[in-house]
Amino acid sequence: MRSPWLWAALVAALGLVVLDAAADGRLGFAVGYGVVALAVAWWTSPWRGRRGGTTHEEVLSMADTDPRKGVVVYWRPGCGFCAMLRARLGALREQATWVNIWEDEEAAAYVREVNGGNETVPTVVIDGIPRTNPDPALVAERLREA
Known part of the structure; x- marks a missing residue:
């Protein structure tokens, strides 16, 4: 909402x-x-989860060697699938870059672009490849490699 x-x-x-x-x-x-x-x-609440986090523009400007660019999670407050991913990742979630699509219109546009016009989250970009609502085990595996 x-x-x-x-x-x-x-x-x-x-x-x-x-x-x-x-x-x-x-x-x-x-x-x-x-x-x-x-x-x-x-x-x-539209204000829940707002932390002044990373923006899509900042993700695009990260160097390819920046470990924060390895796993980028596009999410929004109130999303049960996002909350589940966050919980299943445990402490590993701190190694991912989290972008709130409700705070960043460019991020929302990117998510719509890779999801056929839908703002489906979590959309997780792993090594440059976007995945919609991926298995948390896949995300955790990549974060452990970093």
């Missing part, structure tokens, strides 16, 4: 459901749904 306005509308809708349940006296449901709504709001 890229748009802060769309995210705000989602949060407002979830909040109205919680308030309606509380007004009807269904406090247990309101509390339970409120917890779920907070988790959904956090997970889909």
Whole structure:
């Protein structure tokens, strides 16, 4: 969810459901749904995961001998597949270069270019070859080689 306005509308809708349940006296449901709504709001937040990371332009300007260029992961906040890749890589994830496509329009355009017009993430570039949602074992193997 890229748009802060769309995210705000989602949060407002979830909040109205919680308030309606509380007004009807269904406090247990309101509390339970409120917890779920907070988790959904956090997970889909357009600001989650923003760290001022690497940009696509910086990746392009890296020397071919730069070890950070060996594995470049294009990702976005709220993506379950990206979160799974990050978790499965464990400590190795620090050796990859992570580019948030929601913060970098050039990165989003690159991901669309290599994925037939879709912003499918994670798109992982390993030694210059883009792979869409690759097996985490493949990514980890390449990171161990570095």
